Amino acid sequence: MKKSIFLLLLIGLILNLSAEMLWQEPIPIRQGVNIEWFRTGTQTADGCAIYVWSDTKLGERDLWAQKVDAQGNAVWGDPLLIDGKPDRQEDPMITMTSDNNFVIAWIDFSDDLDGNVYAQKINTQGQLLWQTGGVPVCTYPNVQISLNMESDNEGGVYIIWVDSRNPGKDLYGQHLNSSGVPLWQINGIPIANDIGDEEQNTMLPDGQGGLMIAYTYSFGGAEDIYAKRFLSDGTMAWQQPTILSNVNGNQGKVRMATLTNGEFVFVWEDQRNEDPDIYAQKIDLNGTILWRDPFIVFGDSGTENFASQLNPRIVATSDNSVIIVWEDKRLDNFSTDLFIQKISASGELLWDPDGVPLCVAEFAQNEARLAPDSDGGCYIVWDDLRNGDTPNDDIYGQHLSATGTVLWEANGKPICNAPNQQNSALVKISNNLVFINWMDMRNGSVGIYYQVYNSAGVAQLTENGQLMFWGLSGDAPLNNYLILPRSQDVVIIWQDTRFANIGYQIFFQFLNPDGTIDLEPNGIPVTLSTGADQSSPAAAVLSDDSIILAWVDARDENPKIYLQHLDANGNRLWGDYGIPLTESTPVEQKDPRVSYKADQNQVYIGWSNYDTFAGTLRFYVYGQMIQNEQKQWGPDGIMISYYPEQDFIYHECTLNDLKENYFSWQDANLTEYTQSIFTKKVEATGETAQGWPESGLQVSTYPINNWDCKQRFPVSTLTDEGIFVMWKDARGDDIENYYGQHISPNGERLWDPLGVNLADYGREQLNVSIADNPLFRNEIVFAWTENIAGMGDIIAQKYSLSSIPQWGDFGYYVVQKDSMQTAPYLARFNNGGMVIAWTDYYNTVTEESNINYKYINSNGSMVCNDPGGYVLCDAKKNQYNPMIAVINNESYAVWADGRSSGKTEILGLYAQKLSNETTAINDPVIPSISKFTLLQNSPNPFNPSTNIQFIVNDITNPYTLNIYNLKGQLVKTLVKGNLEKGTHNIVWDGTDSNGNNVSSGIYMYSLSNGKSNQIKRMVLMK
Template identity: 60%
Template sequence: MKKIALALCFALMVIGLFATLEWTDEVAIRQGVNIEWFRTGTETPDGSAIYVWSDTKLGERDLWAQKVDSSGNLVWGEPILIDGKSDRQEDPVITRTSDNNYVIAWIDFSLDLDGDVFAQKIDGQGNLLWQEGGIPVCTLWGMQISLNMEPDNEGGVYIVWVDSRHPSKDLFSQHLSASGSALWMIDGIPVANGLGDEIQNTMLPDGQGGMIIAYTHTYADNDDLYAKRFNSSGTMLWPNAVTISNAQGSQAEIRMAALTGGEFVFTWQDKRFNDPDIMAQKINLAGDLLWGDYLVIYSEQDSLARPQLNPRIVKTSDNGAIIIWEDYRLDTQNADLFAQKVSTAGIKLWNDTGISLCTAEYAQIGPRMVPDNDGGCFVVWDDLRNGNAPHDDIYAQHLSAAGVALWEANGKPICTAPNQQSGSLVKISNNTIFINWMDIRNGSVGIYYQALTYAGTPLFVENGIQVFWGLSGDTPLKNFLILKRSSDVVIIWQDTRFANDGYRIFFQFLNPDGTVDLEPNGRPVTESVAGHQLTPNAVVTPDDQIAITWEDARGNDPNVYAQLISADGQRLWGDLGIKLTNSVPIRQKDPFVSYYNGSLYFGWSNSQQLGTNFYYYIYGQRIYNNQKMWGPDGVLISVLPQGNLNNECTLYSLEDNYYVWERINPNVDSRTIWVKRVAEDGSAMDGWSDEGLQASTYNDIDTKQMYPDAALTPEGIFVIWRDLRQDFLLNYWGQHISENGTRLWNPLGVNLADNQREQEQASIAVNSSGITYAWCENIAGIQDIMAQKYSFPGEPLWGNGGYYVIQKDSTQQFVSLASFPDNNYIVSWTDYFGIENDLYYRYISENGQMEGDGNGEILCNALKSQYQPKTAVLNNHAYIVWADGRSSGKTEILGLYAQKVSGTTAVSDNSAPSLQSLSVQQNYPNPFNPETTISFTLREGTSSLKLHIYNLKGQLVKTLYNGTLPKGQHHFVWNGTDETDMQVGNGIYFYKVSNEKDTQIRKMVLMK
């Protein structure tokens, strides 16, 4: 796994001090590739093409490239890693340089959470020509996005980006030499930085070693168009920006083509009339406008809203220009493609209203063009004619110099594979046409391409061949679980990798050595069912089989399905699973499964009609020897009195043959918790009523009991719920119920930790010493973790209000509690101390002693956010799985990762440093701007105290202190500067405090 050097060092220190984290790296259970295709590619002079993309196959987002040829070969074998620094690198652009190499530029988040600009140069063999990690083009604080790049005539490039170093968004640029040296001011020169925003732009070499750029200027909701020219030294060659168009209304989406003789044609969408039209203009190197005020390419000046949008332009071999745009004249809902060719004199060469390039059903969008060698062009686009979104396909056409379609009318199909294909790009090398696109035919994103002759003959198989493919989607929160087996653990989750076809349930076996038994990223519990599967629940049988149940939307109404997995991972109930009922109610939800006395017990909430209304009742099914024992539709568990049939019941837990549910009675506006133990025939067990047992006999106007959970005990079952009684604060109450249905504690229930505060997210662990639970305690809007233990007779063992596991000025959530065989505990949680939440854990002894650092030990502090740890204990080891956002970028992408934690807390190595000499607190405030205070306590004086600040690359940023300090508490302020007192950029930093015995490191975030 790719790791930040400093963070890895920190993790190893923790291991050395506590001997608890047993795997050097977290294990990826489900890690997607999540390709982002940015239409980045270029032709090569040797009859090939190079494509560039970003993906997360190493965890965080990196940049990759591949070269393909006209024979279908991946020329470089495996893709070339362009950059793999920490955090993410994305949104690449590529250009071929005058020395027949290639520069790739991208937005880089390794040093700044807002993004910087970096670049790398490669040769035709894929060798990196500049320093590893790329050349920093702009690392100034503030956001840099939206790259544009063109070559100079000496092996270098011009790079333009949108920059927010000022309050508005401006255009800045840098000129890199062939060796990667910055030829202009560090962090770039302003290209357009007036009042308002400058974002969308188009740029080309000027043929004289400089460049010309045109851009959209937005101010007070008005868009105008301007152009500037710069020489290779960064000097603007015109006295002022040339106004391309500042007419009333909005002018935007400007594009440019370079003709011969130092002339440039611009086209744009123009709303000076009722709706956007397509206009054009030509300028020369002196900045003169050569076509009057403007040239109308196409305009409708009537009252109907039939816009023309998003023009593209390409220079033709006969020194004309072809313009293609999205046009709504024939269909106000779906765009068609129209085209026009203009001469260098500004004469429209085709029909005055343009020619229809494609008017097929639904929309045609996103055209891209490349000239042929005979005055025409090849064009490719995304086409929805075959069923509308998400059935996008790729089509192409060859237009002659006279505007004649030389391939099939309305375009030649390039790829019509299932699902979505989009983001098409066309390049030409050695008279071979290369077309590539993003492709989701297999459910996840891949990059495919096709090569064609000028006659339109494909050189590869129908629908093209794969350049690269990888798993997309993620693991939704709250839809995964971990269970122990005899010698490993099984992890089960909902997976969105086949989003177009439907989410599915996957599983994986994780071994004690950190290896997995099944295929990478898991195995599905069914084949495709063309519908979403969600809310999985599972149980492991004594012979290590796994019964899994879930809500399944394969039909018109969601129903509950189940699958039995063999000990070696094979489907035993068919490739589609089994439906638990023959009936098809409007919905079945809340599926649960348990194992008891040789049978599998299932439960769910079942929608049922009563008069004109629908209510949920609890149903169950028992399966023995693969046979349904309670009839084709199961049995009713939540039997209601005749006068309460309008009560709604929702299942929350199923332990052995105990069903636990919440019941809402609208007649008296109450919510209550019920438990029922059932016999093998589905009836109530001896001692239990058909209605079940109400966990608490409390009955008043504030009877609001909700969200129960349960765990088995040696005497029966413990039930916990949130309760509003008396103070209208949701805190936890509980009840212990015997096997024969007797309440063992106060019939009203027990207020488990009456702290007069809101409580939620309880996690239960029962062992031979008692019933323990941990929860989130809301203290003035901030949640901390607490724990309490009860004896089986109902005595609180850890004080009346419980003990704090963690208490600090930040929120902790998603607590997970588990018990080791020696009756000690491990508790883990999500900690929101910084802007990116991490996972922490802590040991609790059998008698409630909190072990280790008071702030908890780091379970995982990888970049981005980690959520919802869940724990299974096997022998004397805890296996913890969580949702991990290290692949996140523009959107959050969650994978599944796991770690193994020892149940042993003692330090066996006498030479290991003691934690007692040094205690480091989290900096405050965090995140911070412009300064933060770092505090620590020395339990003895030291002659060698060092306090260093590091960045994410592990580079020393600043030494705050190096010298002697007495024992006691100390405070140091860091003002966000480096050793030269220059301000550093936004991002994640680490501070390291060390003396002769100890070293501790913590993370902090600078956010300007």
């Protein structure tokens, strides 16, 4: 039954992709690397270190590792891909095994949205030793998180995780042998699963082939701490767990170190008194308590100046003692310092009873990590804010002798104090070399850096560390991107958060018809960094393919709009930092809009300006016109939404749309508490056009003093007879429908003065998109989302310029499904046909959104063999809000793509080129036959072979028929060379280019003549 359901789903997926997308895969316009650093690293036996992280450089989140030496070399060359299955792999752990290899475990979301546990073994040469994709450690339904892992003494590992299969949170574990075979029950055995929650834990080998673990337990109240020991076969060594602490108050953040003779020391944060103190205890292999109880490492509760001691860390030293470091507020109630203590195996405090002040510099020091030296001392690294507090985090370190003597400079040695943030340091000792690494944002995005010290404390690498791996962070925020057509390509513009700790910037990229990009990957900024945020980009392409942009910039005291002019090649013409739109600096400027009047070579710019008018602060609409690189309306522009001085205080106006020299805005009447829509045409001189009121034309005469005069969000398009404006209107029933008005160039309302209700279903309407093509300004076509009982469907309508609906009284449904479809974008080809794309939530399994699309002929007929639309992108996670640019009869779509998302949503920008499958407006027949046609394979699904058929009509160019997997990797080339005209039939036997059988799954086959591609999907099911 399950196989049948799976088969139906796959068949549906294949049928969905029958329209022609012209590029084999969507093009990443802005795809970040988004490194997640988990402090995962280990020393090696040959004087190196291995570090593990996850990143999204391939789109989805994968796991990577790199080995580095003390000379700053990446030993494996390129990073090693540990796992690249679909969806995301994250939160890795690594441990060295007793056979001098390494096991990496992680949380894997490829086959379970809640996450499973997988593991992989690698050797010191960077080779995977277990199966590709790792071995499943736990695939039980529900959430598995928070890994812990240690080696056994036979080349295997113990892995512990927090598991939600039962009510509450429990600890489960698995023992893998050296080959990755699970030795305990499949999906793990319960390590601690009492009623209540067991979560935070600390684990080490017991020296006898088993493991010792301590964990926190709570049941409707404070946390207590227990310890258990497990033998190699998974049996518990004691009849009952040992209670380390179960007094009143929270005891948590337990950590552990191993001494000789089968003894273990635990340290924790203890809140049995007024504030947290640091406590410890030692037990043996039998679970016997060995130190006095309670054992206080340091506690000042009950004293006059008590303060918090927090987050202890512990390490065993080479002289069979332990060193404990903690965060301490005794000197500063707001910022933590670091104190440290050494305790002998017999429980004697060896250093100052109050602890040794490790670092008491200004601001906070925290997140310490330790590693032992070979002389009874230790190395410590921590995050340090002494150089200006956050975001000026730095990495500092110290070396303490066995007696607590500071061997590096007082208050710590600066390991890295480069600009911006460095944190999450890790220290490992390899052949008496001290490897320290950390997460570093000195360049705005996250990188991983490291430094090596010899035993004398001398740095072996460059000052502030050696870069190990770096990649773009941040994303392209939703609704802050544009796509605009140029003569031969498109430009994509977006707000980018890659330098979030420095300031968001506006970036852009040129995308060619063949899917290549002209600028460096991930685009270039419109200005150099100003150290402040840029947002709300607006732009227009000029007749010479240059671009004028406007955006809101926070570099000044108040938010202000700046401009840039980019030539056709992307060079900055108005300086590396742009120019301010106005010389004056009002309280705020926002809502920039840019429009180009090509016949006069005029660029119009509009915005909302917040400043003092008639003695009161209000937003009003302003405008500027630029011609021949010069501002034509003075240094500060002109007020568009002008009112007599006595009326200023009763209105607030914010700009919504600008088409050439027509400004449309929303006017809030502050006396009547109503909203209405105004439009105004302005001459090139800056004067109000003849026939238009100085304050703009109220597009609907619906009375402003009516309580239900709630008109919002106007959008507009030029027509052969003036301008069409439509808006959301709540009149009558307080449900917002779309209304429209057609206005002549002389400011005359051409339709009903009240406005025309464009399609009144008696339901809420939103997300309107108007098709705008200068060749078809004799009619008006638009689409919107119709809210049907909380679900959204997409409807399109055409109106004549005389207000007559052309597609029935209510328009035609583009898509109508029992789910949410929203954010339509409608664009028109030069043949009169249209393409519409939208965000589609029809995936009821994952509840994630895809991008779907359809074609619409000029008569309103839909061109699509699937009522739900073709799939433009159904990658993992959410895809949102497509936008489309048309060049002649080809379209380019861009959308916000969440395939890199994990713990938080990360949005990239992806693009795809679409064919035009509509019929020309003046030609009732189907367009001419294409140069080749790729047909659906048969059988499909198949096992083991399938026939791929295609028709060649043009033999000018050679053809290539390739097979790809879903990651876009070439599997096999079936055809390469010139072909005869006619029908061709090729058999694929399910093998790759090396003759190996490929696994079951979805594959793509692509036929190309070097000018265009056609792609279809097929399913191999064994």
